[in-house]
Amino acid sequence: MEYLSEIIIPSLYLLAGIVVYGLIQHWVFADISPNRSSHLLFSGMCLSIILFAIFGARILHSANDSEFIQSLRMNVAASLLLLTLFLWFIAEYTGKRSPPALIGVTLFIAVLFLVNLTQENTLQYDHFDGLYKLQLPWGEVITRGSGHNGPWAFIAIAIAFAIFAFAIYALIDFYRRSGSRTAAWMLFATVLFVMCGIEGILVRLSVIKFIALGPYGFLLMVTVMGAALTREMQQQLRTSEGNFRSLFESSPTAMLAFSPDNGRILQVNQTALNMLGYPMEDILTMTVADIIPAENLAAFLDCNAQLVAGLIDHAQSETRYLRRDGSIFLSDSHIAPLREKDGKVTAIISSAIDITERKASEEKIQHLAFYDQLTNLPNRRLLEDRLNQVKSSSSRNGRYGALLLIDLDNFKTVNDSVGHLSGDLMLRQIAKRLSSLVRKSDTVARLGGDEFVVLLSDLSDNNKDALVQTRAVGEKILLALSQPCQLDMMEFRSSSSVGVTLFKGDHLSTEELTKQADIAMYHAKNGGRNTLRFFDPEMQTNINVRASLENDLHNALEGRQFVLHYQIQVDSEHRPIGAEGLIRWNHPKRGVLSPAEFIPLAEETGLIIPIGQWVLETACEQLKQWHQNPLTRDLILAINVSPKQIRKAGFIEHVRSAIQRYDINPKLLKLELTESMFLDDIEGTIATMNALKAIGVNFSLDDFGAGYSSLQYLKRLPLEQLKIDQSLVSDITVDTSDNAIVRTIAAIAKSLNLSVIAEGVETETQRNLLLEIGCTHFQGYFFAKPVPAHELGALFEQGVLTA
Numbered sequence: 001m002e003y004l005s006e007i008i009i010p011s012l013y014l015l016a017g018i019v020v021y022g023l024i025q026h027w028v029f030a031d032i033s034p035n036r037s038s039h040l041l042f043s044g045m046c047l048s049i050i051l052f053a054i055f056g057a058r059i060l061h062s063a064n065d066s067e068f069i070q071s072l073r074m075n076v077a078a079s080l081l082l083l084t085l086f087l088w089f090i091a092e093y094t095g096k097r098s099p100p101a102l103i104g105v106t107l108f109i110a111v112l113f114l115v116n117l118t119q120e121n122t123l124q125y126d127h128f129d130g131l132y133k134l135q136l137p138w139g140e141v142i143t144r145g146s147g148h149n150g151p152w153a154f155i156a157i158a159i160a161f162a163i164f165a166f167a168i169y170a171l172i173d174f175y176r177r178s179g180s181r182t183a184a185w186m187l188f189a190t191v192l193f194v195m196c197g198i199e200g201i202l203v204r205l206s207v208i209k210f211i212a213l214g215p216y217g218f219l220l221m222v223t224v225m226g227a228a229l230t231r232e233m234q235q236q237l238r239t240s241e242g243n244f245r246s247l248f249e250s251s252p253t254a255m256l257a258f259s260p261d262n263g264r265i266l267q268v269n270q271t272a273l274n275m276l277g278y279p280m281e282d283i284l285t286m287t288v289a290d291i292i293p294a295e296n297l298a299a300f301l302d303c304n305a306q307l308v309a310g311l312i313d314h315a316q317s318e319t320r321y322l323r324r325d326g327s328i329f330l331s332d333s334h335i336a337p338l339r340e341k342d343g344k345v346t347a348i349i350s351s352a353i354d355i356t357e358r359k360a361s362e363e364k365i366q367h368l369a370f371y372d373q374l375t376n377l378p379n380r381r382l383l384e385d386r387l388n389q390v391k392s393s394s395s396r397n398g399r400y401g402a403l404l405l406i407d408l409d410n411f412k413t414v415n416d417s418v419g420h421l422s423g424d425l426m427l428r429q430i431a432k433r434l435s436s437l438v439r440k441s442d443t444v445a446r447l448g449g450d451e452f453v454v455l456l457s458d459l460s461d462n463n464k465d466a467l468v469q470t471r472a473v474g475e476k477i478l479l480a481l482s483q484p485c486q487l488d489m490m491e492f493r494s495s496s497s498v499g500v501t502l503f504k505g506d507h508l509s510t511e512e513l514t515k516q517a518d519i520a521m522y523h524a525k526n527g528g529r530n531t532l533r534f535f536d537p538e539m540q541t542n543i544n545v546r547a548s549l550e551n552d553l554h555n556a557l558e559g560r561q562f563v564l565h566y567q568i569q570v571d572s573e574h575r576p577i578g579a580e581g582l583i584r585w586n587h588p589k590r591g592v593l594s595p596a597e598f599i600p601l602a603e604e605t606g607l608i609i610p611i612g613q614w615v616l617e618t619a620c621e622q623l624k625q626w627h628q629n630p631l632t633r634d635l636i637l638a639i640n641v642s643p644k645q646i647r648k649a650g651f652i653e654h655v656r657s658a659i660q661r662y663d664i665n666p667k668l669l670k671l672e673l674t675e676s677m678f679l680d681d682i683e684g685t686i687a688t689m690n691a692l693k694a695i696g697v698n699f700s701l702d703d704f705g706a707g708y709s710s711l712q713y714l715k716r717l718p719l720e721q722l723k724i725d726q727s728l729v730s731d732i733t734v735d736t737s738d739n740a741i742v743r744t745i746a747a748i749a750k751s752l753n754l755s756v757i758a759e760g761v762e763t764e765t766q767r768n769l770l771l772e773i774g775c776t777h778f779q780g781y782f783f784a785k786p787v788p789a790h791e792l793g794a795l796f797e798q799g800v801l802t803a
Contacts, residue, residue, distance in 0.1 A: 041089035045082055052078035080113045080156075083163055090167040090190075094174040094183070105159065112156055164194045254352040260308045260337065260345045263288040263301070267347075275331075275354055277324035293328060296320050307337045308345045319352065329356045372446040374424055375431035383445040383453055384510050390457040391506035397458070400466035400504050404454040404474060405517035406434070408481070409495045409529040411450035422487040426494070433480045437473065453517075459502075466502055467534070474498050474532040482530065495530035497521055502534070546601065552587065553598060553607055557614060561586045564618050565786035568795075569638070569757060572776045576796075578636030578670070580759075580779060581619050582786045583611070603642060612645040613654065619669065620662040622789055627664065631796040638670040638700060646673070647681060652691045659695070666696030672723065674702050682713055693718040700757070704745060715752060722749045724775065726760020733765050746774040 055078060058071035084106055091097050171187040174180065254272035258265045264287050273280060276291060292300050300319065306312045319333040331352035338347040370382035378386065390401045408430070415423040427450065434444045434452055443455040456473060459466040477498060484491040499521025501513055508516075520535040527533060556562060563586060566579040585593040602608040619639045626632035645651060659666050671692070673685075689699055700721040701714075724745055728738045742758075749756040758770050761780030770778065784795070 038089060038093040041085055041092055044085045045089060048078050048082040048085060052082065077113060080109050083160055084109050086167065087163050090170050090186075093186070094170040096166075096170040096173070105163070108159065112159075161194075164190060168194075254331070254354070256350045256352070257338070257347045258288055258350070260304060260348050263304075265291075272352070275323075275329070275352070276321065291322050293320050293322050303335065304348055307335065307348060318355070319350075321352065329354050330359055331355060372448075375428055375446050377431050377435070377452075378443055378445040380445070380447050383443060383447075383455065386443045387455055387510050387513065388506075390455060391503065391508075391510075393457065394503065395505045398461045398504065399457075400459040400461065400463065400502050402456040402459060402466065402470040402473075402500060402502050403513050403517045404456070404470070404477070405499045405514070405521045406452040406454065406477060406481070407497050407499075407521055407525070408450035409497055409525070411494065414487075414492060414494070422492075425487055426485045426492065429485045430481060433483075434477065437476050437480060461504075463502070470500055470502065470534075471532070474500055478530060478532060497524035497529050498532040499524055500532060500534045549598065550601060550605055553602060553605070556585060556587075557607075557610055559588075561588070562611065562614060563788060564615065564622070565788055566622075566637075566792045567779055567786040568784045568792070569636075569777060569779045570783050571778075572771055574783070576635065577777065578638060578668075579792065580638045580672070580786075581615065581622070583615055584786075603644065606644070608642045608644055609648055612642055615639050616655065616658055620658045620664055623664040623668055624662040625789070627668075629793070629796070632793070634668075636668050636670055636698070638672050640702065641671045641673060643674070643676060643685075646685060646688055652688060655692055655697065656695060659697075667698065670698045670700055670720070672700045672702040675704070686713075686716060686718075689718050714748075719752075719754055721755045721757055721777075724756065724758040724770075726758075726780075729758050729760045729766060729770070729780075730762075732769055733763075739769075742770070742775070743773050750774065 052075060055071045055075035058067070058074075087105060088102060091102055167190045168187065171183050171190060175183040175187065254275045255267075255269040256265060256272050257267040265283055268276075268280070268283055273283065276283065278286070288300065289297055296319070303312075303315045303317070307315065314334065314336040316332075316334050319331050320328050321331055322328055332355045333350055333352045335348060335350045337345040338349055339345050370379060370385075371377065372379045387403070393399075394401050411423070411426075414426055427446075430452065431444065431446065434454060438444060438454060438456070441457055443453075443457075445453045445455070447453055454473065454477065456470060459469050478496060481494065481496040484493045499517045499519065501516035501520060503513055516535040520533045524531050524533040563584050564581040565584050566581055568576050569578045569580060571577050583595055583599075585598055587593050599608070602611055616639065619637050623635075623637050626635050626637075655669075659669065673689075693699070698720040699718060700723050701717070701719055702723045703725040704722045722745060724742055728742055731738045732742055733739075746756050748754075755777060756775045757777035757779060758766075758775050759779045761767050761770065761778045761782045763782060766780075767778055767782060787795075
C-alpha cells in the first residue's frame with residue numbers, strides 16, 4: 001500500500017498539472033477555434049479529471065473514515081461528470097448529435113450521480129485480514145482483494161461501455177468521412193482508456209492481479225486528445241494564416257496593412273505595389289504619409305484614430321493615393337482594424353480599388369447628360385436646373401432674373417452654302433462670344449440647332465433698372481453676333497433675334513418662362529430680325545387668340561363653315577364678263593371673317609391645301625350651275641391658288657378631275673397666281689401651268705406691281721391676264737408714281753398680248769383714268785361688292801347686271 005501511494009499520488013498530481021495546462025490551452029483555443037463548442041467540452045473533461053485526481057489523492061491520505069468516504073463519493077462523482085462531458089464532446093466533434101439520446105443518457109447518469117451522493121455508506125475494519133471493507137450503493141467493495149459488486153455498479157459499467165462504444169463508432173465514421181488525423185488519435189486515446197478501464201474492472205473483480213490503470217487511462221486519454229486537438233488547432237491557425245496570406249497576396253484588390261501607432265506600412269500585396277509603383281523593399285520603409293496627399297492625410301488619420309478607439313467598426317470612402325511618379329489616383333477604399341483577443345489593434349487593413357477611370361467615365365457621362373457636345377455649353381436639362389436655382393434665389397432676395405432666347409437668323413443658309421462642318425465651327429464661335437459677355441454667375445446654354453439661351457441672375461430688385469440691365473446685355477449680344485465669323489478660308493456674317501422675359505420669384509414654371517422668351521423671340525424675327533424684343537402679356541394674348549383660331553380652323557372644313565362670295569368683273573361697257581371667287585369664313589362666334597384674318601394662318605399650318613381644294617371644287621360646282629342659266633353661262637370664274645397648293649404633287653390631276661366631274665368648260669376657269677409663287681422652283685411652277693394650260697385652264701398674275709416682278713420670267717409664263725394690285729389703283733389719281741407704274745403695266749401687257757384687269761376700283765374717276773391708260777377690265781366696289789352666289793344670281797335675274 002505504501003509502495004502504491006508513493007507511485008500513485010505523485011502521478012495523480014502530475015496528471016492534475018498536465019490537465020490544468022491542457023485546460024488553459026484549450027480554453028484559449030476555444031475562443032478562436034471554429035469548433036469552439038467541442039473545445040469547451042474538452043476543457044470541461046480536463047476539469048473533471050483534475051477533480052478526479054484531487055479526490056483520488058485525498059482517498060489515499062484520508063485522516064478518518066468520514067473523510068475517506070466523502071473523498072470516494074467525490075471521486076466517483078468526478079468520473080460520472082467525465083463520462084457525461086466525454087459523451088457530449090464526441091457527439092459535438094464528430095457531428096453525431098442526437099439530442100433525445102444524449103439527453104436521455106445524461107439524465108440517467110444524473111440519477112447515478114444522485115444515488116452516489118445520497119445513499120448511506122459504512123466502513124468496517126476486519127481484524128482477521130487487516131483490510132478495510134466499504135459498503136457502497138454499488139455493492140460490497142474492498143480496497144484490496146475480492147469483493148461483491150451490486151447492480152448499480154454493473155449498470156454504471158454498462159453505461160460507460162456504451163458511451164465508449166458510441167465514441168469508437170462515431171470517431172471511426174468521422175475518420176472515414178474526413179480523413180482527420182485528430183480523429184484517429186482520439187480513437188486511439190479512447191481505445192486505450194477503454195483497455196485501461198477493462199483492466200481496472202478485472203482487477204477489482206479479482207480476475208487479474210495487476211495494478212489498476214484506470215487513473216492512468218484518464219491521463220493517457222486527455223493527454224493524447226489534448227495533443228491532437230492542439231495540433232489540429234495549430235494546423236487550422238497555420239492554414240487560416242496561409243489562406244489569409246494567400247488571399248492578401250493574390251487579391252486583385254490592392255491590400256495594405258500599416259501600424260495603428262505610427263502609420264508605418266507593415267505589408268502590401270503585389271496589386272498595391274503595381275498600383276503605387278514602388279518595389280517591396282522601399283514601401284516597407286515608408287508610412288501612410290508618403291502615399292496619402294498632404295491635403296487628405298489629416299482626414300485619413302482621423303478615420304484611423306476612430307477605428308483604433310472603437311468608435312467605428314470600419315470605414316468606406318473614396319481615398320486619394322499618391323504614386324511614386326507623383327501622380328494621384330482615386331480609389332474606393334475599405335479600412336478595418338485587425339484586433340487581438342484582448343481588443344488591441346495590431347494593424348489597420350486597407351483594401352483599395354483604383355476607380356480613376358471609372359470616375360472619369362462617370363464624369364464624362366455626367367458631362368454628356370448635362371452639356372452640349374458641340375459647344376460644351378449647358379444643355380436644356382442643366383439649364384432647367386439652374387433656372388430653378390435662380391428662381392429660388394429670386395424668391396429669397398427679391399431680385400429679378402432674365403431669360404434671353406437667341407436664335408441665329410438664316411443659319412440654314414450657312415449649312416447649305418458652306419456645309420455642316422463650317423456651320424458647327426460657327427456655332428462654337430458663337431458659344432464663346434456669348435460666354436464672354438456674361439458674368440460667372442450667369443449661364444449660357446444651347447438648346448439645340450441654332451438656339452441659345454442666356455440666363456441672368458441677381459439683377460436689380462427694381463423693374464425698370466432690371467430692364468435696363470437686361471437690355472444692355474441683349475444689345476451686346478446683338479452686336480457681338482453681328483460680327484463676322486471666320487469659317488476656314490472665308491468670313492460669314494450673321495445676325496440674331498433675341499426674345500427676353502423678366503421674372504421675379506418662382507411663381508412661373510420653367511416651361512412658362514421659356515415659352516414667354518420664345519414668343520418674344522418670334523416677335524423679334526417678325527420685327528425684321530437682328531433685334532431684341534421683351535415679352536409683353538399682350539403677346540401671350542395674341543398667341544392664345546391665334547392658337548384658338550388655328551384650332552377652329554381645323555374644324556371649319558368639317559363644319560362646312562367656309563363659303564365663296566363672288567365679286568363681279570366687268571368690261572369697259574360695264575358688262576359682266578366674269579367674277580372672282582373670294583373665300584369667307586362663317587365663324588360660329590366671331591361672325592364672317594375675311595381671308596386676311598385666316599389665310600396667312602392657313603398657309604403657316606398647311607391647312608391651305610385642303611382649303612384650296614375645297615375652293616376649287618366649289619368653284620367648279622358653281623360654274624356648272626351658271627352654265628345652266630343663259631344669263632351666267634359665259635361668266636369666267638377666277639379663284640386664287642396658293643404656292644403650296646400648286647407645288648403639291650397631284651395638283652394637275654386634281655384640277656383635271658374636278659373639271660371632268662362637273663363637266664365644265666375649262667376655259668371658264670381662271671387660276672390667279674401671285675408673284676411670290678415664282679421665287680422658289682420657278683421651273684416646276686411653269687411646267688404645272690403649261691400642263692393645265694394644255695387642257696384649257698387660264699391664268700392671271702394677281703397683285704402685279706406690288707412685288708418685285710421680273711420681266712425675265714414673265715415672258716415665259718402661259719398667262720392670259722395681268723391684274724393690277726389695288727394698292728396702285730387707290731392712289732392713281734393723286735400719286736404720279738402709281739400712275740406711271742400702272743401705265744407701264746398696261747404697256748407691258750399690250751406688248752405681251754395680255755389683257756389687263758384692275759382690282760379695287762372704287763370711284764368713277766379711277767375707272768375713267770384706267771380706261772384712258774388702256775385698262776378695259778375692272779373689279780371693285782364701284783361695280784359690285786362680293787356677295788354669295790344666290791345674291792349674285794338675283795342681280796342677274798333682276799336685270800341689275802346684264803351680260
